[in-house]
Amino acid sequence: MQRYIRMLREGKFKITPRREAILAYFMKEGKYATPEQVWKKLRISLGRLGLPTVYRNMEEMHQLGILVKVEGAENRFYYGLCRAEDPQVHHHHIICQGCRKVQEVEGCLVGSLSKQIEAKTGFKLTGHTIYLQGLCQSCITVDGGGL
C-alpha cells in the first residue's frame, strides 16, 4: 500500500480517503474491475461516493502506472493493480479468464523479437501493447474458465 501512496505523492496527488479506498479495493481483490464495479463496492463503506470520482481516480492511477488498463468485453475498460517492483520498467500483464486475476510477466515479449519484426516489415517499432489472456493455476484446476 505504502508504495502506491508514495507514487500518488510523487505525482502531486493528495492522499484522500477515496483514493486509499480504491487502492485497498485492488490490493484486496487482486483482479481487474471496471470503475462501476469499484464504485458499487466502495459506496457502501464510504457512504457518499461519486462515480465520476472513481473514474477520475482510476484513470489518474493508470497514468501513474499504479493500475493497468485493459479493454474488456463490450467496449468497456477494466483496470487492475500493477504489482511490478518498478512499473516504469517495461513489462506485460496476463489476465486470468477464469477469475480476472492480474499478474505481471517480467521482461518484454517484443524486445527480443523487435529486430526481426523491423526486418520483416520495414517499420521502426515505437511501441506495443500486449493483452495476454490465460488461466491461473487455481482456475485451471477448477473447471477451465468462465468466471
Place this chain on the structure above:
Amino acid sequence: MQRYIRMLREGKFKITPRREAILAYFMKEGKYATPEQVWKKLRISLGRLGLPTVYRNMEEMHQLGILVKVEGAENRFYYGLCRAEDPQVHHHHIICQGCRKVQEVEGCLVGSLSKQIEAKTGFKLTGHTIYLQGLCQSCITVDGGGL
C-alpha cells in the same frame, strides 16, 4: 477485392454497393479508420448512407477477418484491412504512427515464448492480442511521426 467479396459470400452476406464501397475505401487508403471517417468519405459518392450501416458492416467484416479492429485514441475503435494471405492463420499487425498504415506481421510473436510465459507465471495461455506501433519506411524518412 475479389477475395474479400468471396469472404463475404462465404459468410452468407450479400454483396451490396455499400459493402463494396467500404472494401474499396480500405483497399485504396490502406490505413486504419473509424466508421465515422469511412462514412464521411463514402457519403459523398453514395448519396445516401447511414452511419449505422457503416458500423454494422465494418463490425461484420471484422468478424469475418477482413478487417482488423484496434482500440485507438479517445476510446474509439479503428479498423484496418487485413491483407494476410489467410487471415485465419494467426498473425499480428503493425500500425504506422505516422500515416496509420496497417501491415501484417507474419507468424506469431507469442507462440515461441508461450512456454516461457507459462513457466514464469503459472498461467495457461488461452489467447493474446498485440498492438504494435511503429513508423513505416516512408514516415521514417519524412519526420518521424505525427500524421
Place this chain on the structure above:
DNA sequence: GCATAAATGGAAATGCTTTCCATTTATGCT
C-alpha cells in the same frame, strides 16, 4: 420476373465516460 430474407436509413435509445460547478477537504505554511 418474383418471393423473401437480408440490408439500409433515419431517428431514437443506450450506456460508458466526462464535464460543470458549487461545496468540501488535504496540505503547506505560520
Place this chain on the structure above:
DNA sequence: AGCATAAATGGAAAGCATTTCCATTTATGC
C-alpha cells in the same frame, strides 16, 4: 493548532461512440 488555497468531490447534466428499432429498399435464388 489555525488558515489559505489549490485540489478533490458529488450530483446533475452533457457528450459521444455505438446500437437498436422499424419501416422501406434491395440482393439473390428460383
